[in-house]
Amino acid sequence: MVKLKRFIPVLGVLLLLVSLSNSVVVPQDEGFEDEIRKLLEDGMDAYKRGKYEDAYTKLETALQRHPNSTLIYAFIQRVGHDLIASMLNAEDEKLRNTGKRLIELGKAAVPGEWRKELIKRMDEFITGLKSDKQAEVFKATYYLVNAGPWAVKYLLPALGEKKEEIFRTRVVDVLVRMNVDATNALIEALDSPNDFMRQNASIVLGHIKDERAIPALKKLWEDPNEKVEVKKYANESLYKITKKTVDELRSAKEEYFYLAEKYYYGMSSVIPTFQHEYIIWxxxxxxxxxxQRExxxxxxxxxxAEEACYDALELDPNYERVWSLLVSIFLNQYIEGRIAIETAERSTMVGDTDASALAGLKKRLAGIERLNVQANMAGKKYIYQALTRAMEDGNAILAKACLNVIKEMGKExxxxLYDEPERNEDWLGRKYFGYPLIKSLTNDDKRVRYAAVETMVYLNPQHKHLxxxxxxxxxxxxxxxxAVRVALVIYDVKDDExxxxxNQLRKSLISVNVFPVISRSGGEGIIRAKSYPSVDVIMLQSKISNQVYFAEEATRQPVIETIFDTLKADVRTKNIPIYLICKNDLDRDSVKKIYTDKVDTYMLTTYNKLDLNAAFEKTFNTPEAQKDAxxxxxxxxxxxxxxxxxxxPTDTIYSYRNLIEPLIKTLDPQVLRIDEIRLPCIKALGTFGDVRxxxxxxxxxxxxxxNKKEIRLACANSxxxxxxATDMVPPVELFDILKKQLSDGDYEIEIAVGEALGNAKLTNEQRRELEKFKRIKREVEE
Structure with a gap:
């Protein structure tokens, strides 16, 4: 039998919604699909009997039929809220995700934006919390806890008031019940000039035991000007959270740095799984x-992460590690912002997003280009360090962004240097910080290598370097x-296994010329999948596939669906093949029953490389995949x-003549390269001055x-x-072609060809032939 654990507050929203709406949604049996209803009932029956794998399969199969929220709401009412709540405490993460999804779908059955309704009634709830009647206090507590972050700012002032002790105690109780929803606001309260506010905020944080509070509490403890009473409670709360004494903890600035890293990498310890609101206090x-700001x-x-970095730098502006992390954060924000805007623009073009929503997103991201400026201002030393971090993380997009900055700002x-004796007085005693650029030349990811060599070309070194x-x-x-293939791998990395x-999968993909893009959460993976340019295949961990997704885009209304459903429903991703990564045979057999032929390939973590190659050959053989590549x-x-x-040529030590043949091959009509490639190749050949x-x-x-005029004109100039440069007599074939173009009819072409002939070492016979050709042409025209 299932043990029903402590009541989960979020589930209470189902009842709360009913009380806030004008009417209760009454399901009608005739609207149910018999198949879905039976699957749901069989799934819960298996769950009650402890058959968790069978329960998961049946419930997910039912949800794959896309039942409406009214059906789910009625189902929850029928089986009991506590039973569904117990699923949120299941050991199996897949089952927990299924429970969350059922809850979210059930909440959607009641019309109205429930949190906005709660905010309208905040004064009523605060009054209720002050009431002498226990029923009113209980009701107010219940509503405030479920309002979560939106209620915090109405409650915090009480922590700084020494009067109304009973009310303040009740506020503390509500904040503790809110748990992680209240953490970040309470952390900010530690900056209040009111020492009683700081003291009480410290106490509440100690009860919540959220590790995000560690740096701020340690900062209070280290502050020589802080009051003893406040330090006392900060110390006690730190021990409650960490089970360590303050002397055993890192310094506050170090704790801020590690907190910033956790935010940067989206670690679950600082990003609540069930987070609906994105508020910075x-x-x-x-x-x-x-x-607050959303x-x-x-x-x-x-x-x-940026806020945590600033907190660290406030304590020590010379804290080196923070500056390089801050550069990574700035560039990453810029990249993500650009991706969001480009994605929304493409979505608007196909009618998936309306123009007003796109305009709203652009307004919220106005000035995002300045993040590049902020990254540049930090200095090249930290850009190089950010490049190292990006390469270690396997973040090719960020690495390229760092290399682009170095290309513009870097110096030789x-x-x-390759040879130390080559140093002169300018080089003596220098500490190089450009090693990451050298390292990027041998990176496993070709995108990084190519960006690195382009940077080295633009730096135009005059000495031989490593x-x-x-x-x-x-x-x-x-x-x-x-052809370039890209695989998006969505995988929740939690341990060494x-x-x-x-790491093994990344090497396997690179070895077959497939660029891996690793996303460590479902939400991040969806953002990547919807970005441009598109990916060729999505490799999705099976346990992530059924996680609830809230359509994390500012350009859409919230939609409750799974990661898998989102990928299959969105116009930008629905045609991308999905490979489901299964832990073992049992996991594979289970998800096969749910997704059937919606998944292109079911692969195990113990995959065979030959089988993977065979799957890729089948996937990449489609016309659409070939076009994207x-x-x-x-x-x-x-x-x-x-x-x-x-x-x-006159200002380089590169053996540029080794590039002549590849450039000529690129221009071969049989190769069929686009003009954006051919045009710079033509110009380069002219600059290099090689008769080949x-x-x-x-x-x-x-x-x-x-060939367009632009291409032909560039050829004439080159x-x-x-x-x-060669002062040569033009071969007969070349001379005849140039002579022919003198009657092209386009003035610019004729001028360029005339200049080419003027630069050639013509024989007297060739000059006579040209004059005769032009004279005949003039006579014909007259």
């Missing part, structure tokens, strides 16, 4: 009150990219081509049926540069 010291869900982790003197021999070969590889699996390859090739075009390029340039110039 701040204490207004001047007016001694709590302020942020988009995708920005919450980074902004909380920051990277280590890793320089890798630059041109990698640029050539990037230029020749034809998970980390080992992810080609688009990503073109972007990489275009960036490489522009980097090559940046090289100046004349043949392909002449053929492109001569083909006015498939031919002119080569002829000027």
């Amino acid at each position: 701040k204490w207004d010291r001047e007016n001694d009150k709590l302020t 942020v988009p869900p995708f920005a919450y982790n980074d902004q909380m 003197i920051e990277i280590p 890793g320089m021999e890798l630059v041109l070969p990698s640029v050539i590889d990037a230029l020749g990219e034809q 998970d980390r080992n699996f992810i 080609k688009g990503r390859a073109n972007e990489i090739s275009a960036q490489a081509a522009n980097a090559i075009a940046y090289i100046r 390029a004349l043949d392909v340039l002449a053929r492109l110039l001569d083909d006015n049926s498939t 031919i002119s540069k080569i002829l000027r």
Whole structure:
């Protein structure tokens, strides 16, 4: 039999909703689907008998039929709220997620935005909490606890009042019952100039035992100006939370740093699983009150991490580790913001998002570009350190962002020389901090390697440095990219076994030219999946697949569905193949019954690499997958081509002539590269002044049926540069093509061709032939 544990407050919302609405939703039996109802009933029957795997399978199979919220609400009413509540304490995380989903679907059955209704009645609830009648106190407590974060600011003032002790005690009780919902607001209360407020906030935090409070409490303890009584309660609360004495704990600035890291990585210990609101609290010291601001869900982790970093720097502005983390946070916020806007724009284009919602998102993210400025202001030393962190995390997108900053701001003197005796007085005694750039040249992820070699090209070193021999070969590889595959891996990494699996999977993917993008939570994975450019395949951990997702986008109304359902329902992700990663055969057999053919491949954590390759071959053979891969390859090739075009033969130590043949091959009409790649290649060949390029340039110039004017004009200009640099007699084929273009009809083409012929070392016979050609042409026109 199931043990019914302590009543979960969130479940009480179901009853609360009914009391706040004008009428109770009365389900009608004729609206039920018999199949769904039977699956739900059989699932709960199995759950009561302790058959948890069978219960999970049946309940999830029912939910995969997408029952409406009224059906679920009636089902919960029938089986009992306490029984559903007990699922939230199940040992199996999958079963806990199913319970949460049932609760959220049930809540949606009652119309109205229940939290807004609660806020309207805050004065009534606060009055009830002061009442002499126990029933009124109980009712007010119940409502306030379920209101969660939105009620906190109405309660905190009581902690600073020495009068009304009974009311203050009740407020403490409510805040403790709120648990983690109240933590961050209480942490901010520790900044109040009112020492009684700080004292009581410390006491409540000790009862909640949330590790997010450790840095702020330690800060109180370390403050030499803090009152003894406040320090006493801060000390006691720290022990309640950590079971350590203050002397055993890290310093406050270190605790802030580690808190910032946890937020940055989205660790579950600082991000409540059942978080609905994304509020950042701040204490207004001047007016001694709590302020709040809502942020988009995708920005919450980074902004909380940013606040923790600032708290650490307030204690020690020279705390080095914080600055590099702050750079990572700034760049990550910028990346996530850009992804959100681009995603919303694409969603608006296909009608999934209305224009007003897009405008609202842009307004909330106004000035996001300034985050790049903030990252740059921190200094190059910390940009390099952020690059190291990004590479260690396997975050290729962030690593590329760091490399782009270094490309614009970096200097040669920051990277280590290959040969130490080559140093002059400018190099003596320097401590290099550019090693991460050298390390990125050999990164497993080609996106990082390609960005690194482009950076090395733009830095244009005049001395030989470590890793320089890798630059041109990698640029050539990037230029020749034809197809790039991307796999989004959504996996909750909790222990060493998970980390080992992810590392192994990352290596397997890279070995078959598939770029892995790792997301460590369902919500983060969905944001990545909906971003542009799209991914080719989503590899989803089975236990995450049924987690409740609240459609964490500012451009949509909240929708209660699972991670899997969200991926399958959204217009941007519904056609992306899904591989479900199962822990063992039992797990695979269980989820197969639920998802059947909705999943493209069921794979085990003990996968066979040959089987994985076979699955990829089948997945990547579709026309759509090939198109996406080609688009990503073109972007990489275009960036490489522009980097090559940046090289100046008179101001480089790179062996640029090794690039001539790859550039010529790229321009071969049979290769079919896009103009964004061909144009910089044409310009580079002109700059390099190598006669080997004349043949392909002449053929492109001569083909006015498939080549745009921009391409042909660039070819004429590059031919002119080569002829000027070599002072050569043009071969017959080249001469004939140039002569032909003199009657092209486009003035700019004719001028460029005339200049090319003027730069050539023409024979007298060729000059006579040109004059005769132009004279005949003029006579014909007359």
